[in-house]
Amino acid sequence: MIAEDAGLSKKDTEYLLSTMNAIIRENLMAEKAIQLQGLGVFEIKERQARVVVHPRTGERTEVPSKNQLVFRPVANIKDELKKV
Amino acid sequence: MAEKLSWSELRRALAVRAGVSEKTAGAFLNGLVNQLINGLKSDKQVKINGLGTFKLQTVAPRKSVNVSTGEEIMIEGYNKIVFSPEAGLKELVESRQPSDVSLQPLVFSDQPNEGDFPIDPIKKLGEQADEIVGLLAEIDSIEEPKEEPKEVVEEPKEVETPEEEPKVVVPEEEPKVVIPEVPEIPKEPKVVIPEEEPEIIVQRPKKPEKKKYHFFRDVLISVLILLLLLAGGYFFLRNQLSGILESLLKPEQEQTEQVESPQIENPTPTLAEGEGEEESPSQLDLIPEGDIPQAQILDEFNAISAGEELEEPYSDLITTEPMHEGSRLTWMAKRFYGDKRFWPYLYDANRDRISNPSNIEVGTPIRVPRLTQAQLDTTNRASMEALDKLRIEAEAACKK
Numbered sequence: 320m321i322a323e324d325a326g327l328s329k330k331d332t333e334y335l336l337s338t339m340n341a342i343i344r345e346n347l348m349a350e351k352a353i354q355l356q357g358l359g360v361f362e363i364k365e366r367q368a369r370v371v372v373h374p375r376t377g378e379r380t381e382v383p384s385k386n387q388l389v390f391r392p393v394a395n396i397k398d399e400l401k402k403v
Numbered sequence: 404m405a406e407k408l409s410w411s412e413l414r415r416a417l418a419v420r421a422g423v424s425e426k427t428a429g430a431f432l433n434g435l436v437n438q439l440i441n442g443l444k445s446d447k448q449v450k451i452n453g454l455g456t457f458k459l460q461t462v463a464p465r466k467s468v469n470v471s472t473g474e475e476i477m478i479e480g481y482n483k484i485v486f487s488p489e490a491g492l493k494e495l496v497e498s499r500q501p502s503d504v505s506l507q508p509l510v511f512s513d514q515p516n517e518g519d520f521p522i523d524p525i526k527k528l529g530e531q532a533d534e535i536v537g538l539l540a541e542i543d544s545i546e547e548p549k550e551e552p553k554e555v556v557e558e559p560k561e562v563e564t565p566e567e568e569p570k571v572v573v574p575e576e577e578p579k580v581v582i583p584e585v586p587e588i589p590k591e592p593k594v595v596i597p598e599e600e601p602e603i604i605v606q607r608p609k610k611p612e613k614k615k616y617h618f619f620r621d622v623l624i625s626v627l628i629l630l631l632l633l634a635g636g637y638f639f640l641r642n643q644l645s646g647i648l649e650s651l652l653k654p655e656q657e658q659t660e661q662v663e664s665p666q667i668e669n670p671t672p673t674l675a676e677g678e679g680e681e682e683s684p685s686q687l688d689l690i691p692e693g694d695i696p697q698a699q700i701l702d703e704f705n706a707i708s709a710g711e712e713l714e715e716p717y718s719d720l721i722t723t724e725p726m727h728e729g730s731r732l733t734w735m736a737k738r739f740y741g742d743k744r745f746w747p748y749l750y751d752a753n754r755d756r757i758s759n760p761s762n763i764e765v766g767t768p769i770r771v772p773r774l775t776q777a778q779l780d781t782t783n784r785a786s787m788e789a790l791d792k793l794r795i796e797a798e799a800a801c802k803k
Contacts, residue, residue, distance in 0.1 A: 331423070335431045338421040339413075340453035346408045347496060356410040358436040359484075363496055388496045390457070390486030400443055400459060401481040 347388065359392035443484065455488035532629040536636040544640075719773040726767040732760055739771050740779055747793035748774060750800070761801040 343353050343361060352362035368384040392400075408416075410432075418428040439457060442449035447459040464480040488496065721739055736746035750760045752772045757763050778786045 331427075332431065332434075335417065335421050335423070335428065336435070336451070337453060339417050339432070339435075340451075342408075342413065342416050342420060343454065344492065344495060347492075350406070352407040353413060354407055354410050355413070355432065355436055357433070358439060360407070361486075362407075385497050388455075388486075388488040388493060390455075390484070392484045396440060397484065399440070400484060 357393060358396060359390055361388060361390050363387065364389045447482075453489065453492075455486055455492060458485045458487070459483070460485045532632040535629070536632055539633070539636050540640060721771045721773050723768045723770050726763045726765055726769055728765045732763070732769070735769060735771065740774060742779075742781065744781070745774065745779065745790065747790055747797045748772060748778070750797040751793050757800075759801055760797045 346353055347361065347363055350363060352360050354360050363386045366385050366387050368381055370379055370381050372379050414425055414428045414432060417423075417432070418425040421428065435451075439449050439451070443457060443459050448456065449458075450456045459482045462481050462483060465478050467476055467478050468474065469476050487493075724735065732746040732749045733743040736749055737743045740748075746760075749769060749771065750757055752770045753767075756767050756769075763769075777783050778790070780786060
């Protein structure tokens with residue numbers, strides 16, 4: 320479908336897609352956010368460490384901070400999809 | 404995330420990497436975005452291989468309150484885009500820990516070290532167990548009826564649950580000593596009493612001071628051990644005793660039947676003491692009604708109503724038994740009638756000899772009247788009321 324849209328062969332599209340994924344990963348690893356025009360931004364967010372309590376044992380455990388991949392859609396897409 | 408890979412940068416990187424023109428790369432990216440949006444609109448879910456899944460999530464309408472006016476408002480439902488990265492990508496991202504903290508949960512050590520906590524309680528309880536077993540041996544070696552020692556043994560059990568210890572021991576047992584209902588033998592009881600109960604009382608309070616986490620567990624374990632020791636000791640001694648008891652009781656009965664005078668000597672001056680303290684009026688009421696009185700079989704006054712019976716002299720006696728040191732009317736009632744609650748009858752039958760039912764001289768011969776079935780029937784209202792009347796009188800006598 321992307322192929323049709325962009326006038327490319329399916330093979331090329333798949334190739335481009337995988338390449339794009341590779342780029343996205345590399346940049347994420349470099350702590351760079353990736354902007355896709357008209358869609359949104361992929362970025363890494365750090366989730367802060369927090370303390371959880373085991374409900375049964377009452378054991379207190381710290382969940383270490385971790386990174387999370389977050390996608391933030393662009394405002395107009397957000398609005399557009401709200402009403403779907 | 405300071406830096407951002409812009410659209411144009413991405414396009415250029417893609418073009419270079421894939422060996423296509425920037426234009427093609429741009430077209431591809433645009434196509435991707437469009438497909439994504441359209442797919443979300445139509446299917447609500449789009450998966451991009453190697454990246455992740457985009458989903459449209461519906462947020463249900465909900466009520467809220469306008470913060471400034473306090474007015475209730477309705478927040479309409481809407482859709483939002485949720486992106487969940489593919490497992491591989493997610494791991495990749497998460498593995499990039501900012502500080503490379505391992506995922507091992509870190510357990511807080513807010514519980515006290517067990518090392519700090521001495522095993523003393525167990526030792527102490529062990530000592531106590533020994534003491535109590537020793538005391539039991541003493542008690543049992545004295546010719547006390549079976550029932551009594553049993554009560555003695557069981558009382559401490561209840562008391563020994565750790566949390567209750569400090570409180571229960573004091574209020575429950577001490578008042579009992581004072582309670583005048585139960586006839587007490589003058590002077591003597593006090594000699595031995597302090598040996599048994601107070602030891603328990605003295606040692607117990609120390610433990611609760613160490614309020615640590617594993618304290619109660621330890622105490623529970625040791626209490627169990629203690630109980631086992633007690634039970635073992637009790638049953639062992641009881642078996643040995645029953646033989647002795649029977650042989651002793653028979654001669655007594657013979658004596659008393661012949662003479663029936665107040666002057667019968669106490670054939671068994673004993674050290675029995677202590678046990679009586681644990682009897683209390685409250686316990687009397689707690690006795691289940693199911694007990695089958697021994698005398699029931701022998702009753703000869705079935706026809707006579709309980710009320711009338713009370714007025715009559717207690718002519719038919721089971722036996723006359725001298726008051727043992729440390730014995731109680733309630734115990735005798737339990738022994739002969741199967742229920743402690745019938746002790747007022749004993750008082751009633753011996754008014755001429757007993758001035759204070761809670762303080763009967765050792766050796767005082769106690770007439771044990773035969774009671775009728777009606778009197779022994781705890782469900783019989785008339786007899787129970789009569790019994791109650793007697794009990795009030797007896798209690799009044801205690802206070803004089």
